[in-house]
Amino acid sequence: MEAVLSAAIGLLAASGVWLLLRPRSFQVIVGLCLLSYAVNLFIFSMGGLSVGAPAIMPRGGFVNPDAYADPVPQALVLTAIVIGFATTALFLVVMIASRGLTGTDHVDGRERSP
Amino acid sequence: MTEPTLALLLVLLPFAGALVAAALPVAARGAAAWLAGGTMLAGLGLLGAMLPGVMAGEPARAVVPWVPSLGLDLSLRIDGFSWLFATLVLGIGLLVAVYARYYMDRADPVPRLYALLLAFTGAMLGVLTAGNVLILVVFWELTSLASFLLIGYWHGSPAARDGARVSLIVTAGGGLCLLLAMLLLGHIAGSHDLDRILASGPAIRAHPLYGPALTLFLIGAFTKSAQVPFHFWLPNAMAAPTPVSAFLHSATMVKAGVYLLVRFSPALGETQAWFFLVTGTGMATLVLGSLIALFRHDLKGLLAYSTISHLGLITALAGIGSDGAILAAIFHICNHAVFKASLFMAAGIIDHETGTRDMRRLSGLMRLMPVTGTLAIVAAAAMAGVPLLNGFISKEMFFAEAVDWHNGTWLDDSLPYFATLAGVLSVAYSLRFIVSVFFGPPAQDLPRQPHEPVRWMRRPVELLVLLCLVVGVLPGATLGPALNMAARAVLGPETPYYSIAVWHGWNAPLAMSLLAMALGTLLFFAFARPIAAGPEGPPLLHRIQARRVFDRLLLGLAWDGPRAARALLSSSRLQPQLVLIVLLAIVAMAPILWAAARVAAPADPARVNAGFALMWTAGGACAVGAALLAKYHRFAALVLLGGTGLVTCLTFAWFSAPDLAVTQLLVEVVTTVLLLLGLRWLPRRLAEIPGDRLRAARVRRARDLVIAVAFGSGLAATSFLVMTRPPGGPTVGDWFLRNAYEEGGGTNVVNVILVDFRAFDTFGEITVLAIVGLSVFALLRRFRPAAESADRPAEQLAPTARPLADTMLVPSVIMRWMFPVTIVFAAYLFLRGHDLPGGGFAAGVTLAIAFLLQYLGHDVRWVEGRLTVLPVRWMGAGLLIAGGTGVGSWLFGYPFLTAHAQYVTLPLIGQVPAATALIFDFGVFALVLGATLLMLVAIAHQSLRAGRARPRDGEAPPPPGGT
Known part of the structure; x- marks a missing residue:
């Protein structure tokens, strides 16, 4: 399982970084989204993988921490998902505005001189 | 009142006064002056109340804990030395307050001047009374800041702005050095308490860090006290109003540096390095300052350089x-x-009455202003060190030290000669001040007809000159006890009592004084004419200006250097910057991988589940597909991106993270809709981008592919290594798991962490979300879409196109019916959040989707005719509720955002959780809903605006700028 998830993270990150380095702004947005999936999964996996053990506690009594998934990476990733959405929205709007202002969708606002 | 209260009041009172003065109307000259004078008087009263204790050798103390874990307390201690100095500051401050009332012009915003003067006084008193060296540095920098504002008071004049800036850069830069020095001293002494540091002198001097600490400390003190080579800021600061100069450059600002030197001399001094650095710099400043002063034509310039030279004397x-x-x-x-305060005030009177400060134009004023002239002559005689005036006695003591004290170095041997030389020069420049201004033929072409000033403008000068005389005649009876008290506070209680007398018999210091006076008089009368005709500075030396060196350095550091560095290291293009960032990440990853690979792996990784592998085969394919298609087929790329998102969401669900799965799913929906709306404004790419198949483009893509693969495989290896290694001991998560129910009152630990344990982080995060929402909204208000996408999409313009309402009929009915269901679902997610997966984030996004579906199913006008959504109010309310919950815990005496949890029993329903965290979560919910809606609706509104921008059929186009 660990190997599959690691490979998946690597693949998402590679696709994301490749797109990040492309010149068209839409490519960069898609790249950032892919990269944020990869990073979210990466942070999430730092707590270790456990199946069928969500961090829902019994009401009172003894708690054995080993029987539950680590809640800290989950809390971090939950925040990251929401913030990721916000930055995507901001970037999208900047992209639209810059497209309207400059007439091109190149990230530098002008086509590369040949 | 108790001693701590007195000490605290002493420092806080001027700041309070400054706040009040700043709030006064601009025309309230009298009120501001009364306020400032009253504050200074009150401070003097407080000092008087402290005197008995301080006299007995018991410093007045006050300690207010601030950051106890860092050893940082607001601690004040007022011993004899601080007491004497504070009295001096407040006394001169009081006189300056009176003087400024009559000096300042009717057009000037006088309350601002008094507010700044009071703030400066508070900062200065803070420096003098700080009992913790870090607090001392804080006040030290506050004096720099306040003096910056004071020097730049007439900010309309370029000279004032320039002088203020130079003084800020030099003194605040010195303050940074001082901070480093204090941190080093605190490290050596083991505490930042002033008493502890002063008591650990031997340990400090023996420590290997003594050299750096001393150097940094001296840079701090020398910049403030305008010692060579940092002296150039002081003459530039003369652009300040004269009352400010009289205050800053007599009793306060520049004296803070020598205060520090005297205060720390028992701890840092008594070494060869200290003697050479401090006395050497002091002597150089003394001689150079008095030499340059002789050649200045500007009255205040002469006084400024004289101040520099006297500071050099004290430093020596x-x-x-x-x-x-x-x-x-x-x-x-x-x-x-x-004497310097009275001279500055006298110079101010001359400037005020005649309209000029140029000594070459002034002449014969004695006839027109006899009283002011007499006062200035006495004060200048004190500056020159004429017997029976106060300046004479302390200068004699300096000469005596120069002659009598020995440590056998060449500098020590040469001290008497340099001291006499400086004495000669100071007599000469004092004579120049007197003779050229007050004697000689009456001046002809003065801008104003001079006469005596108003009575109250002269009173402060009269009082100060009287002091010069009284102290000069009866030093032992007037200042003797206070001086000995101050010296004991610095040197220790066993210091013998020094009696100060005017007459010590015929001895070397007296001979030096007489020689200086004779030679100085000769020098002035021999060279008066060439000096007045010459340039403003000593021959040859005036070509080397420290100020110019400073300007050149500043230009290089702040402008040319960064430009060159940017040209060399950076690019204005985005892609090279991103390449650098990614490469940096790869480089940073390598050593971590290397270290992690050497930790032994556990025996059995979990067995691979075929379904999971299959799922990620699809997910990976989607990701690669999105990467390939994002350039020419944006819509397809977007669909594939969504596929990857879904697989990610399933992964969260698979590995016991239901909250994440829910949130990811919802956010995925919103993101996709958002990007779809955005695609509307990117014109379809029909033609291939020129140059896309050239060799250069291919090489770039190949290079990026290599970088991407390196990054991806590095991240994959890192995550595999971390996942297969056992965690090193108990984690933070264990604590949260154990305590979530007892302390947070909820069973869903992830939600409890978000709204209770780490609620402050969440609060910051929703604030960011609100800011982003508002930025998107603001950006779109001014946004004009690209010209080619302003028209209706091609599909709608085609002759076969059907009206939107027809196309969307079935979906729109379903979406309308789903609206209440979605609202109930959002409420359900919200209410179960504390105990089961759900919560404010998920509920907020769900409700936003409910609204969004209505916008998708109908056109914007239809929705907004029936529904009033006020996203900004939702956001504001959410932020207020979340913040209010946090503040509410203060009412019960708990820190910000402390949550309380309990269950209440409601009739019919039964036990219901009623945690304050739930209210906070409601704030989160409202804000997420508002921000999401604001962004989506703002983009949706663009089509409305674009529709308005294009002319309706058969109408003339609207006038430009009309929309």
């Missing part, structure tokens, strides 16, 4: 560091403050 005394030298230094601090 602090460098000698013997008991007598410290006493003399303290004495000269007082004397210089008194």
Whole structure:
């Protein structure tokens, strides 16, 4: 399982970084989204993988921490998902505005001189 | 009142006064002056109340804990030295407050001046009374800041702005050095308490860090006290109003540096390095300052350089560091403050009455202003060190130290000669001040007809000059006890009592004084004419200006250097920057991988589940597909991106993270809709981008592919290594798991972490979300879409196109019916959040989707005719509720955002969780809903605006700028 998830993270990150380095702004947005999936999964996996053990506690009594998934990476990733959405929205709007202002969708606002 | 209260009041009162003065109307000259004078008087009263304790050798103390874990307390301690100095500051401050009332012009915003003066006084008193060296640095920087504002008071004049800026850069930069020095000293002494540091002198001097600490400390003190080579800021600061100069450059600002030198001389001094650095710099400043002063034509310029030279004298005394030298230094601090303040005020009167400060134009004023002239002559005689005036006695003490004290170095041997030389020069420049201004033929072409000033403008000068005389005639009876008290506070209680007398018999210091007076008089009368005709500075030396060196350095550091570095290291293009960032990440990853690979792996990784592998085969394919298609087929790329998102969401669900799965799913929906709306404004790419198949483009893509693969495989290896290694001991998560129910009152630990344990982080995060929402909204208000996408999409323009309402009929009915269901679902997600997966984030996004579906199913006008959504109010309310919950815990005496949890029993329903965290979560919910809606609706509105921008059929186009 660990190997599959690691490979998946690597693949998402590679696709994301490749797109990040492309010149068209839409490519960069898609790249950032892919990269944020990869990073979210990466942070999430730092707590270790456990199946069928969500961090829902019994009401009172003894708690054995080993029987539950680590809640800290989950809390971090939950925040990251929401913030990721916000930055995507901001970037999208900047992209639209810059497209309207400059007439091109190149990230530098002008086509590369040949 | 108790001592701590008195000490705290002493420092806080001027700041409070400054706040009140700043709030006064601009025309309230009298009120502001009364306020400032009253505050200074009150401060003097407080000092008087403290005197008995301080006299007995018991410093007044006050400690207010601030950051106890860092050893940082607001601690004040007022011993004899601080007491004397604070009295001097407040006394001169009081006189300056009176003087400024009559000096300042009717057009000037006088309350601002008084507010700044009071703030400066508070900062200065803070420096003098700080009992913790870090607090001392804080006040030290506050004096720099306040003096910056004071010097730049007439900010309309370029000279004032320039002088203010230079003084800020030099003194605040010195303050940073001082901070480093204090941190080093605190490290050596093991505490930042002033008493502890002063008591650990031997340990400090023996420590290997003594050299750096001393150097940094001295840079701090020398910049503030305008010692060579940092002296150039002081003459530039003369652009300030004269009352400000009289205050800053007699008793306060520049004296803070020598205060520090005297204060720390027992701890840092008594070494060869201290003597050479401090006395050497002091002597150089003394001689150079008095030499340049002789050649200045501007009255205030002469006084400025004279101030520099007197500060050099005090510095030299602090460098000698013997008991007598410290006493003399303290004495000269007082004397210089008194005569220099009166001279600045006299110069201000002359400037005020005649309209010029140029000594070449002024002449014969004695006939027109006899009283002011007499006062200035006495004060200038004190500056020159004429017997029976205060300046004479402390200068004699300096000469005595120069002659009598020995440590066998060449600098020590040469001290008497340099001291006499400086004496000669100071007599000469004092004579120049007197003779050229007050004697000679009456001046002809003055801008104003001079006469005596109003009575109250002269009173402060009269009082100060009287002090010069009284102290000069009866030094032992007037200042003697206070000086000895101050010296004991610096040197220790067993210091013997020094009696200060005018007459010591015929001895070397007296001979030096007489020689200086004779030679100085000769020098002035021999060279008066060439000096007045010459340039503003000593021959040859005036070509080397420290100020110019400073300007060139500043230009290089702040402009040319960064430009060159940017040209060399950076690019204005985005892609090279991103390449650099990614490469940096790869480089940073390598050593971590290397270290992680050497930790032994556990025996059995979990077995691979075929379904999971299959799922990620699809997910990976989607990701690669999105990467390939994002350039020419944006819509397809977007669909594939969504596929990857879904697989990610399933992964969260698979590995016991239901909250994440829910949130990811919802956010995925919103993101996709958002990007779809955005695609509307990117024109379809029909033609291939030129140059896309050239060799250069291919090479770039190949290079990026290599970088991407390196990054991806690095991240994959890192995550595999971390996942297969056992965690090193119990984690933070264990604590949260154990305590979530007892302390947070909820069973869903992830939600409890978000709204209770780490609620502050969440609060910050929703604030960010609100800011982003508002930025998107603001950006779109001014946005004009690209011209080619302003028209209706091609599909709608085609002749076969059907009206939107027809196309969307079935979906729109379903979406309308789903609206209440979605609202109930959002409420359900919200309410179960504390105990089961769900919560404010998920509920907020769900409700936003409910609204969004209505916008998708109908056109914007239809929705907004029936529904009133006010996203900004939702956001504001959410932020207020979340913040209010946090503040509410203060009412019960708990820190910000402490949550309380319990269950209440409601009839029919039963046990219901009622945690304050739930209210906070509601704030989160409202804000997420508002921000999401604001962004989506703002983009949706673009089509409305674009529709308005294009002319309706058969109408003339609207006038430009009409929309």
